[in-house]
Amino acid sequence: MQPEPRQGHLSVAVVTGAGRGIGAGLAAALSARGHHVVVTDVDGDAAQATAETLDGPATAMPLDVRDPSAHRAVALAAAALGDVRVWVNNAGVLSTAPAWEARDDEVTTTFEVNTLGVVHGSRAAVDVMRRGDVLNVVSLSGLGPTPGFALYGASKAAALSYSQALDIELASARRPIRVRALCPDVVDTSLVSAVAHRPSAALLFTGTRLLSIDEVVDAAMGMIGSRRAMRTLPSWRAALQRTSAALPGLARVAVPIVARTGERRRLSR
Template identity: 45%
Template sequence: MVTGAGRGLGRQIATMLVERGHHVLVTDVDDAAAQQAASELGERATALTLDVRDDAAVRAARDQIIAIAGRLDVWVNNAGVLFTGPAWEHDAQQRRLMLEVNAIGTMNGTLAAIESMRASGGGQIINIASLAGLTAVPGEGVYAASKHAVMGFSLSTMADLRAATVKDVHISCICPDGIWTPMLHDRLDDPGAALSFSGRLLQPHEVVTAVGKVLDEPRLVTALPGWRGAVVRFGDLFPALGLALTPFVVRQGERTQRRMRKQQQGRRRLGRR
């Protein structure tokens, strides 16, 4: 089961799971995207329109993949929404959408999966979080809050499982830096997204590889790249220092945005010749 699998990272994760022999329920709020992705993945993929905010719909999706495949082995909570800029520039609907999709949607999926996996002998839940779930991110405050919620919920629920002597259900968080997916494709002119461009942009296949490694050997938290994870954790230990250094990191992201804009413009000019 993969949420937000109609395009981008979710679609590539679904592809990897099909290649590993799983039957995958390709879910997305965009029905056309889900249908196209499942069609291209072949007979081991089934499309389903799903709004992860709807707990009943999420549980029905779980029941559907179990009916198809016989059991649920892997659940990937990937669906996400991003609006950039200071929180006071967002309207209430935008704030609520980010929190409900990114945080509540992940909670809905995780709990639906746990219910089935506890009854069937185990499984793995992969929650796609973000480095924004490990530190402050100016320009993405509400998004960062939603990803902090994902981290807090995932780690706390994992502890609850172990306290309940459940040893065969694993929850893992993948915390990538900025990924060059449709979520960022239209953000090159967006100053609020500068921090997402402050490091080397990850390609989706790098995150897919990390997901595969976690499936082979479960671990609680995987930061991508690892050195950036160490940096943001250090900044979180010393928040005043992190706040003071943030403008320098933002400027690096702005430089990357300018460079990528120029590259795009150059490719467009070549395409017109």
């Protein structure tokens, strides 16, 4: 059942992983647009800290995106506040290591957060939304092979595929809910800083620069309410990723060469 929004039909936006970084930036941008923002994070204190910085009304809730029942609880709480018009699945974890060296818990957590978190969040959003946008923050790494990030890239590729299929299914069912996928390159966040010391992170530094949080937030906000189902940032890096996926023999030779350039840049930071 979809609960009725309270009187006044307040527009509500939900953001996961909003305790810091991109999520906090998205919460601020959505608040500036007049939404009541439900700020969620696995770290409840961080979610509360973000909520307190917003100019408009905000509600902070702890949320472990691996838990489908927790998503449903957030969705029901958001719907009780008003008309849920935006839901952003942003929470993610970054794993970097040779694929065969990853710990069992690292494998499980990467897919539970980056893939199942998007699936569970999208399903909870669709349950309570009458219309609006589900925005899934994915990654360029989901478009092609990313040595050193095999787990991360695979988890994001699955999230991207799910997002695109869900958008088509909703359109076929004539439900006015759009699913949008944003695929940014490497962003200058604490997630990246935490792994930058590892040689396996070399591919992070093969671009001309790291994207800023503001650039990603601006791109995301431009997608909400638009007809654009997917956006890559920057587009030229996306083209390289797609080429690597389409020509795996070439990628096997070329990508390690590119990674060596990234390793030199990583060491010079």
